[in-house]
Amino acid sequence: KDKIVCMGELVLRLSPPGFERLVQAESFRPIYGGSEANVAIALANLGQKVKYITRLPDNEIGYAGLNNLRNYGIDMDYTALGGDRIGIYFAENGIGLRASKVIYDRKHSAMSQARYFEYDWQAIFEDAKIFFLSGITAALSEEGRELTTYAIKRAKEFGVKVIFDLNYRANLWPLEEAAAFYKTILNDVDILIGVLPTLHSSFKGVFDNVSLANMLIDLYKKYDLEYAISTIRTSYSASRNSLSAGAYCGDEYIKTRAYEFDIVDRIGGGDAFAAGLINSLFKGNDIYDALEFGVALSTLKHTMEGDFAIFTERQVRSLISGNRRMMFH
Numbered sequence: 001k002d003k004i005v006c007m008g009e010l011v012l013r014l015s016p017p018g019f020e021r022l023v024q025a026e027s028f029r030p031i032y033g034g035s036e037a038n039v040a041i042a043l044a045n046l047g048q049k050v051k052y053i054t055r056l057p058d059n060e061i062g063y064a065g066l067n068n069l070r071n072y073g074i075d076m077d078y079t080a081l082g083g084d085r086i087g088i089y090f091a092e093n094g095i096g097l098r099a100s101k102v103i104y105d106r107k108h109s110a111m112s113q114a115r116y117f118e119y120d121w122q123a124i125f126e127d128a129k130i131f132f133l134s135g136i137t138a139a140l141s142e143e144g145r146e147l148t149t150y151a152i153k154r155a156k157e158f159g160v161k162v163i164f165d166l167n168y169r170a171n172l173w174p175l176e177e178a179a180a181f182y183k184t185i186l187n188d189v190d191i192l193i194g195v196l197p198t199l200h201s202s203f204k205g206v207f208d209n210v211s212l213a214n215m216l217i218d219l220y221k222k223y224d225l226e227y228a229i230s231t232i233r234t235s236y237s238a239s240r241n242s243l244s245a246g247a248y249c250g251d252e253y254i255k256t257r258a259y260e261f262d263i264v265d266r267i268g269g270g271d272a273f274a275a276g277l278i279n280s281l282f283k284g285n286d287i288y289d290a291l292e293f294g295v296a297l298s299t300l301k302h303t304m305e306g307d308f309a310i311f312t313e314r315q316v317r318s319l320i321s322g323n324r325r326m327m328f329h
């Protein structure tokens, strides 16, 4: 078994040039995004064999999306074709005191109407070691929730490790609804990734009186997780961050170093973290290395435009080892 499966919606991202605001833009650059696609591409760039599961319209717009991911070496053979439209999002780049902004235009997208019986799950999972997905698919529709639940169950049947990123999106669904859904699947999740404040608000009804600091350990115990992981971010402005990560495993809480950096484009930063973590775990490294690798890849992602983190293992390792001049040799 040597494959990593990622499932989610491939979205078209439209951004005005540079720091233009959406209200003034006269042109948009079309690129692709979507949390799980971002993870898939980062992993493919790190040399992993990746299958990406999505649903795209059966027309040139859909094929363009398929080809884009194929160009990164991702296996797109399991993609379902159908539906009327690709999901779109508009992204305005923030700077300093002006926050970045995302506006979705994705209702009734092809992926939001994907049904679990459109996919050959045996072919998808039989040679897979890890299945990565996020809470975004479930946020799209009732069909998305059904697909998420079904795919996780099938992955477990094939002995595939399930890594789930909550990826809570406030402009897609209310937190109470999201939290209620998360609770229905977490027993089948092996590794949970989230952001601490979101984790805390999602689960405060589940665990009475728990503090933010105890949230990871409570989730870890209640859902019998292998790891409960959170990124920890301090935002100094729209264009400056500090980033680290922490995890509970066994009786231990592990925390990485923190990087402080300027941000060129923050979108996809969380996905780069997940991809880095998965890459390291897949290669048999321990959780310390996986967290450090995830945070380093995420830090590098913030330095480049676009959703994807396109870095090699050596470049990430050279940031971790402090040998920064090596990075772009």
Ligand code: KDG
Binding pocket: 011, 033, 034, 035, 036, 038, 089, 136, 169, 267, 268, 269, 270, 271, 307
């Ligand atoms: O994590 C990055 C994503 O937020 C972006 O690619 C768009 O998938 C997206 C979403 O639903 O927010």
